[in-house]
Amino acid sequence: MKLGVVGLPNVGKSTLFNAITKAGAEAANYPFCTIEPNTGIVAVPDDRLSHLAALYSPKKVTPAVIEFVDIAGLVKGASRGEGLGNKFLSHIRECDAIVHVVRCFEDENIIHVDGSVNPARDIETINLELIAADRETVQKRFERAQKMVKSGEKRYAEEAELGQKLLSHLDDLKPARTCEMTEAQREIARDWFLLTTKPVIYAANIAEGELGQDEDSLPGIPEVKRIAKEEGAKVLVISAQIEEEIAQMDEEEKQAFLEELGIGKSGLDRLVAECYDLLGLISFLTAGADECRAWTIRRGTKAPQAAGKIHTDFERGFIRAEIVPYDTLMELGSMNACKEKGLVRSEGKDYVMQDGDITLFRFNV
Numbered sequence: 507m508k509l510g511v512v513g514l515p516n517v518g519k520s521t522l523f524n525a526i527t528k529a530g531a532e533a534a535n536y537p538f539c540t541i542e543p544n545t546g547i548v549a550v551p552d553d554r555l556s557h558l559a560a561l562y563s564p565k566k567v568t569p570a571v572i573e574f575v576d577i578a579g580l581v582k583g584a585s586r587g588e589g590l591g592n593k594f595l596s597h598i599r600e601c602d603a604i605v606h607v608v609r610c611f612e613d614e615n616i617i618h619v620d621g622s623v624n625p626a627r628d629i630e631t632i633n634l635e636l637i638a639a640d641r642e643t644v645q646k647r648f649e650r651a652q653k654m655v656k657s658g659e660k661r662y663a664e665e666a667e668l669g670q671k672l673l674s675h676l677d678d679l680k681p682a683r684t685c686e687m688t689e690a691q692r693e694i695a696r697d698w699f700l701l702t703t704k705p706v707i708y709a710a711n712i713a714e715g716e717l718g719q720d721e722d723s724l725p726g727i728p729e730v731k732r733i734a735k736e737e738g739a740k741v742l743v744i745s746a747q748i749e750e751e752i753a754q755m756d757e758e759e760k761q762a763f764l765e766e767l768g769i770g771k772s773g774l775d776r777l778v779a780e781c782y783d784l785l786g787l788i789s790f791l792t793a794g795a796d797e798c799r800a801w802t803i804r805r806g807t808k809a810p811q812a813a814g815k816i817h818t819d820f821e822r823g824f825i826r827a828e829i830v831p832y833d834t835l836m837e838l839g840s841m842n843a844c845k846e847k848g849l850v851r852s853e854g855k856d857y858v859m860q861d862g863d864i865t866l867f868r869f870n871v
Contacts, residue, residue, distance in 0.1 A: 507572050507573065507602050507603075507781075507782075507785055507787065507802065508572075508573045508574075508575060508600065508601045508602050509572060509573065509574050509575065509601060509602065509603050509604070509605050509781050510574075510575050510577045510597060510598050510600075510601035510603070510604050510605065511523055511526075511574055511575065511576050511577060511605045511607060512577050512598065512604055512605070512606050512607070512632060513606060513607035513608065513609075513628075513632070514609070514628050514631060514632065516609070516616050517607050517608060517609035517628065517711060518607055518609060518611075518711040518746035518747070519576070519607040519746075520576065521746040521747060521749075521750050522607055522709065522711070522744070522746040522749060522750075523544075523546070523574065523576040524750050524753075525746060525749035525750040525752070525753040525774055526546050526548055526574050526753075526774060527546040528750070528753035528754055544575060544576040544577075545573060545574070545575050545576070546573070546574050546576075547571050547572070547573050547574075548571065548572060548574065548774070548778055549569035549570070549571055549778075550569055550570040550571060550572060550778055550779065550782050550789070550800065550802075551569075551771070551775045551778060551779055552569055552570065552789060552800050554791060554800075554832050554862060555567055555569055555791070555798055555799075555800055557836060558791065558793045558798040558864075559798050561793070561835075561836075561839070561840070562793050562794060562795055562798055563795070564793070564794065564795055564796060564797050564798045565795070565796055565797065566796065566797040566798075566799075567797070567798050567799070568797060568798070568799040568800070569799075569800050570782075570787075570789050570800040570801065570802040571802075572778055572781055572782065574605070575597060575600075575601060577597045577598060577601075595635075595636075595639050595701065598636070598701050598704070599699050599701065601704065602704070602705075602785055603704055603705045603706065603707070603781060603784055603785055604704050604705070604706045604707070605706075605707050605709055605777070605781070606629070606632065606706055606707070606708050606709065607709045607711055607746070608625045608628055608629060608708055608709065608710050608711060608726075608730055609623055609625065609628060609711055610623070610625050610710045610711055610712050610724065610725060610726035610727060610730065610743075611623070611711060611712050611713035611716070612713070612725075613713070623725075623726070624726075625710070625726035625729055625730050626726075626729045626730075626733060629708070629730070629733055633679075633681060633702070634679065636681070636701040636702050637676050637679060637680075637681060637702055639701055640672075640676055640681075640682055640700045640701050640702050641673065641676045641677070643698060643699075643700060644669055644672045644673055644676065644698065644700070645669075645673065647665060647669050647698055648665075648666060648669025648670060648672075648673060650665075651663075651665035651666040651669055652666050652669075661694075664690065664691070664694060665694055668687070668691045668694050668695065671685065671687075671691075672685060672695070672700075676702075681702035681703075681737060682695065682700045682702040682703045683702055683703045683704070683705070683706075683737065683738060684736070684737055684738065705739070705740075705784045705785065706734075706737065706739040706740070707739065707740045707741070707742055707777070707780055707781060707784060708730050708733070708734050708739055708740070708741045708742070709742050709744050709746075709777065710726065710727055710730045710741060710742070710743045710744065711744060711745065711746050712724055712727075712743060712744070712745050713745065713747075714745050714747050714748050716745070717745045717748055717767060717769070718767055718768045718769060721743045724743070727741075727743060740780055740784055742773065742776060742777055742780055743773075744773035744774075744776075744777065745773065748767075748773070749772060749773050749774050751763075752764070752772050752774070753774065760772065782802075785804075786804055786805045786806075787802055787803070787804060787805065788802075788803060788804075788805050788859070788860070788861035788862075789801060789802060789803075789861060789862070790803060790812055790859050790860075790861075790862070790863040790864075790865050791832060791862065791863065791864050791865065792816070792864070792865060792866070793835075793864055801815050801816065802815070803815060803859060805861075806858060807858070807859050808855065808856060808857060808858055808859065809824065809826075809827040809853055809854070809855060809856075809857040809858075809859060809865075809867075810824040810855050812827075812859045812865070813827065813867040813869065816867065819869065819871045820867050820869045822869075822871055823869040823870045823871035824855060824867065824868075824869050825868040825869055825870055826852050826853060826854055826867075826868050827852075827853045827854075827857060827865050827866070827867050827868070828850055828851070828852055828853075828865070828866040828867075828868065829850070829851050829852075829853055829857075829863045829864065829865050829866075830844045830849055830850045830851070830863075830864050831860070831862060831863065831864070832862035832863070832864055833862070834849050835864050841864075
């Protein structure tokens with residue numbers, strides 16, 4: 507899964523991305539790897555893996571991961587190709603969701619590109635560029651569909667209807683994700699790769715000294731939350747500066763520092779978990795002496811397709827999945843104990859995987 511980190515200049519986007527890449531370097535058995543200079547992979551926090559590792563003492567522990575892309579080059583007019591606009595927009599199209607970093611801190615030493623700190627205005631600046639780019643895409647699709655309606659094919663009439671609806675919605679300066687669509691229309695829109703249909707997390711970047719305070723009392727935060735609620739987006743309050751410091755600490759130092767700050771988890775850990783949830787993802791687990799591993803699937807995935815995540819042969823020759831819930835395994839202490847009590851289930855092709863399923867796939871090819 508790929509998350510695009512966006513934001514105006516001097517909002518803390520690069521600082522947050524530096525924290526992401528440094529934290530990735532600490533991910534045991536799944537180190538940060540540089541796919542491109544602006545891409546980083548980090549582990550999805552999951553305490554269940556460490557507990558399984560204590561149970562099995564495996565040679566290897568492999569967490570689920572999320573990929574972050576530092577998307578640069580946004581200026582006003584990006585939708586018309588200003589600055590690095592076209593590159594910026596094409597990178598967003600390749601992402602599954604957007605982490606939109608919004609500046610909510612004052613610092614006279616860091617100049618704001620628009621002269622003052624105003625989170626609502628900053629959000630609007632980026633959203634308007636994305637909406638403008640989407641309007642151009644929808645206009646082309648709409649015009650093409652209108653021409654093809656004469657062919658009598660039902661899909662062109664459906665595309666023309668959706669195009670008209672979306673153009674009206676975008677003209678009201680609203681993102682496509684807030685437009686009411688039927689499931690069939692959403693399927694069509696998915697093929698159009700619109701920027702404003704992507705789910706969004708607003709990372710509200712606050713000053714170091716404000717961390718741990720009541721969020722709603724901080725400047726700009728209520729406004730960001732209001733906008734997010736209207737759009738169906740999420741909000742995470744974070745201090746990018748502190749995250750960069752935390753990312754350079756070892757695990758013991760990190761935990762002591764977080765306790766001192768009065769927060770249970772780092773903002774980055776919370777961000778990764780929120781992104782995972784935002785995309786409707788869950789993890790099933792495999793455990794044994796060789797490896798304990800978390801596998802990422804979409805909520806609603808059936809057992810054969812989950813098996814295919816491990817190897818295509820597993821899906822092709824799927825026979826059954828032997829499953830025990832994580833909590834049950836932890837309670838009884840071993841797979842043998844679960845089997846003795848008849849708690850290891852045998853599930854077929856129609857079984858919908860659940861988060862935390864400890865799974866062994868049986869297959870034959």
